[in-house]
Structures are given as structure tokens and as C-alpha cells.
Amino acid sequence: PVHTLAAPNMALRQFARQSARSLGLRSDVSPAPALATRGMSTVIEGLKYMASHEWAKVDGDTVTVGITDHAQAELGDVVYVELPEVGSEVSAKSTFGVVESVKAASDVYSPVSGEVVAVNEDLADSPGKVNEGAYTDGWMMKVKMTDPKDLDALMDAKAYEASCDQ
């Protein structure tokens, strides 16, 4: 189940449910409100997070990476995403790409070290998918981990939410 908060919004609950389903995660909506919301952005239980606002979904030895709903909301309309080459190596906590929005090029950081096995080619023509579906169609890359212990340094949903409130 995902976090509950005081005053969830119906549309956001639906979004979170759809997001959770797409990611293969549980989304328990009733009886209490079933999303974590911080203002207008969502946090999904079951994912791992970085303080720099990237999320990671672990599937065996492969991790899917994107930026959080909070990040896309703060960045504004995404107009360009620069991603690494498939086959390249990324390092935990180092930059793997750039997201451009509102005159700003913002670094994005890899949660794990490993080989990039896939990137989201759709973002080349449709960078707005990062805004529309930060946890779904807006995914950025998939990494085959070299050291699963990298995951220990990541936050869970609750800790990430708390870090955003600091």
C-alpha cells in the first residue's frame, strides 16, 4: 500500500493507482486515501528514491530510472532530455543525463552503477512524457546493476517525502 495523507485529490488518486499498476506495484485505495501526495505531486510506494529526485524501480538485476513527479512539477515543461548511449556505463550518484525545461538544463543522477541496457527513445520526440507520466511513460533508462548494494543508499517513499519537506 502507498502512503496516506490528509486531503487526497480524486484525480491524483486515480493517477497514482494507474501509475502503480503500470509499475507492477500494489495500490490499495480503500478504505483510507491511498496516495502519497505532497501538494500536487505524488510519491509511489515500492520505488527507491534519491534526494536529487530520481526514482528507481528494481526488477531483478535491472533498475528502471526516471525523475519524480515532484521534480517534473518544479522543473516545468520539459523540452529536451539528453540520455546516455545504450551500452555505456553509469556510476551511482553521478550524472547520466540532462533534462531541459524553462531555460534550465538540469542534471539527473543515476541511483546505481552499471550498464545502460535501454533508454526511452520516445523522449527524443516527446520529452513532455516526463511531465505527463513521470513514473510511467516518462521513464528514462534501464541499468543492469554491477553492485546491488548501491540500492542500500537509496530512500524509500516515506524518507523521500520527508526529504522534500525539509
Add this chain to the structure above:
Amino acid sequence: PVRGRGLGSGASPCRVSRETRALPDAGMSTPAASNVIRLVRTRGLCVLRQLRLEESLFRANAENWAIVNDGAPRTAIVLGISGKPHRLIDVAAAHRDELLVIKRFSGGGTVVVDANTQLVSLVMNAEAVAPTPLFPHPLMRWTEDLYKGMDTRDEKENAGVFRDVPNWRLHQNDYVVEVSDVPSVDERAAKKILKVGGNAQSISKTRFVHHTSFLWDFDEENMSRYLAVPEKQPAYRENRPHGAFLTPLSRWVRDRNLMRDRLPGALRALGLVVEEASVADAEAAARAGSSENSNSHRSTAVVDLEKALTMDKDARAPTVPDG
């Protein structure tokens, strides 16, 4: 370490050592006090050299820097990180006229930089602007406070650079002047909001660059010759041509040295301690923080116009290797 000539060698201010090439986050120098900012005030620094210096300070140094460069020695067009040359400029004209076209490391649009452009750059740590989060809009609100000054009961306490320019403000992410109070407004300026400076940013998890090209004056003919009216534009532009959308600072400010003279006070008003520095100091600091890791995924570079001519309209800017 990358080998190359020492910075500052050679007569031309546009010669740039490879050592100022952009570097990744590794290899940061020892951080200074969080609220100290080193201020460089210079004139005639080549924009390519300035941008490469900024990127190196951003990636390989941990101090806060402000650079004011009054006038570029050579006219250049500067594209943002994702710029598509054919969508933004007349590539054939730029190639024919041997214009310097640069792809920078920050976001945003296209600018012409020349002898009447005042380039002001801030390369800073998160701590220096705390509690402002490192996202575009909060950072622009912070810089608006720097340039316009913060609201105070006593106007004499306002230390903003443009504190006495009527209706100077940030509007839809541009620095503008609203001209409704001005008695004689010519036909071209019939619209009330005119842009006086364009800004762009590059943001990491701990640092940011916010740089602005303020138009002390501009050559409308030059702009129209080389720059397209961008497809992506703020709503207030309403597809106006350059001459009807922009306004020179010289129309609103008597003293060309206003930025140079007032920026230190404006920085102090926001809680910073200003230390004067030189271009040589900044370049030495950038070199000192450089690392052997050449796995940088982006860098400021010269656009290969010859190659761009052969590419389609939606191709991103090709760059000259080690250019």
C-alpha cells in the same frame, strides 16, 4: 590532465585552452565559506572563453562566482543546449559571414552577443542562496531580487541593480521593462512589455549557473539577419519581431557601468560577502579543480556550421571537435 596551452596565452581573448573544457562533478576543490562570492568585473572577454570558464567553475570548483563581462570582442550567436540551428538561425548566412556560433551548456534560447552585450553570470552553491531550492523558478525569483531589489519600506535601502528603472521585473522568465509609464512610445513599442535581458540556467544537485545577456544596445539588423523569431516563445512576445520585442538598457540607464558598480551592493544585500577577483584567478581556480575524468556528457563548443548545412531542420547542433 588534458594538455594544452596555458590560459591567457596568445593575443586573442578568444583563444581557449582545452583545460577549461567542461568536466563532470568529480574533483571539486575545497569549498570556501558558503556566503563568500568572488566577483570578476572585466570587459571584452570572448564569450566562448567566458562560457567555458563558467562551465569549468560549475563542475570543477566549489566556490561562488559572479562574472560581469561588458562587451564581447567578436559577435557571436549562442544557442542553448538543445538548440536546432536550422530552427533558430539562418545557418547559410552565418556560415557565409563566418560568424562564431556556440552551443552552450545551459538551457534556453538563442542570443546574439556583441560589443554592446553585458554578460553577467552567477556560479553558486545551494548554500549561498538557501533556502531557495535549486529549481528554475525559485532561482529566477532570487535573481529578480538581486537585480530589482527586494521590497523595502525605505526605498533608500533597496540595493537592487535596476532599482530605479521603472517597472523592471522578471516576467514569464525574461527580464523586462514595462513601458506604459513612458510618455513617448514609438509605434514599434506599442506593446507594453519589452525584454531587456535573456537568461539561462544550468542546475546540478548542489550548484547552479544563472547567466544573463543584458542588451546595453543591440543591432536590430544583425539580429534580423541571423536569428529567426523562435517557434517557442513566451506568450507576451506575441510573435513580435526582434525590434518590437526588445529594448536596450541604454534607453533606461544613463551609465553603462551601472551593473559593474551596483552588483557588489546587490550581492551584499542578499547576505553575500563579496571578494574581488580577476579572470586569471577564476581560470586558475577552474584549472585547480579539474580532474582526469574526461567522461563529460556535455560541454560548451563551437557549432560546425559547414556540417550543419548538410543536416535537416530538426538536427541538433553539430560541434567542432575540440573547437
